[in-house]
Amino acid sequence: MPNRISFFPLLMIMGLWGSAQPSSAQALIPHTLRLDTAKLEQQGLGLAQEASQLAQFQQYELALQRAKLATQLAPKSPEVWSLLGGLYLQTNALDQGITSLKKSQSLNGSGKNSAVLFALGSAYFQKGNYLTAVDYLKQGLKVKPNVPGALFDLGNAYLMLKRYPEAIAQYEQAVIQDKTFWPAINNIGLIKYEVGDGDAALKQWQTAADLDPKAAEPRLAIASALYSKGKRDQGLSSGDAAIRLDSRYADLKFLKENLWGERLLTDTRKLLETPQIQATLAQIKEKNPRTQRPSPR
DSSP: OOSOOOHHHHHHHTOOOOOOOOOOTTTOOOOOOOOOOOHHHHHHHHHHHHHHHHHHHHHHHHHHHHHHHHHSSSTOOOHHHHHHHHHHHHHTTTTHHHHHHHHHHHHSOOOOHHHHHHHHHHHHHHOOOOOHHHHHHHHHHHHHHOHHHHHHHHHHHHTTTTTTHHHHHHHHHHHHTTTHHHHHHHHHHHHHHHHHHHHHHHHHHHHHHOOOOTTTHHHHHHHHHHHHOOOOOHHHHHHHHHHHOOOGGOHHHHHHHHHHHHHHHHHHHHHHHHHHHHHHHHHHHHTTTOOOOOOOO
């Protein structure tokens, strides 16, 4: 389905264009076409529903096409604009996403839709505008408190601003709401390590690893910390196991995008450069030459 359809084909499709032609003996009576706006809006909402379903299967480009058309057919629906904004964010079109989300806000009246506020916070975080991200996330949490994902995002924004106590406080609140939310526990470890408290960091990462047996990130962090402390064999063994779980975490750029600090990145580089880890990575690459990286948080 194209991004836009012209007005004339739309009229033809909906049967709004008169089919009878006047004969030469008849006078042409001027008339005005009347669009059934309620029907158009209903079709727009139907397209939005299709877009939402496609997004659930990560078919974002197809979903975007439908959502764009839906905003033309139902331009006064804040839900449709918020859906379009969210899809733009999924495809990394941040400016378009922000514009659509703000349009949804303006149509909503009060501007107190927590989902839209959280999405705007995420968008500004991805743009590197952490202060604005904090503002929107805090607004959203005032409307709908105790949302673990939003608390986590707010913690990440504070982390990037190096406001570490505030970041830890948000992560801890996220864990209070969801005791299995290991990424928040993991990120407390990132902060602890960056400020020089390696033992506290290890405890956090071990807790995170225990919560999810398939979580590679805290295991690689543990391995890097152990290796830097001189526990070489233990660090290599743990590091090997971690990258076999998910080799994408062996990419330093990816780790930095996932908020790893300079201290931990430096220690991880030393681990990754060892012959044993390099051999493991070569084996993984040989078996999975087209491994794709996930979107960083």
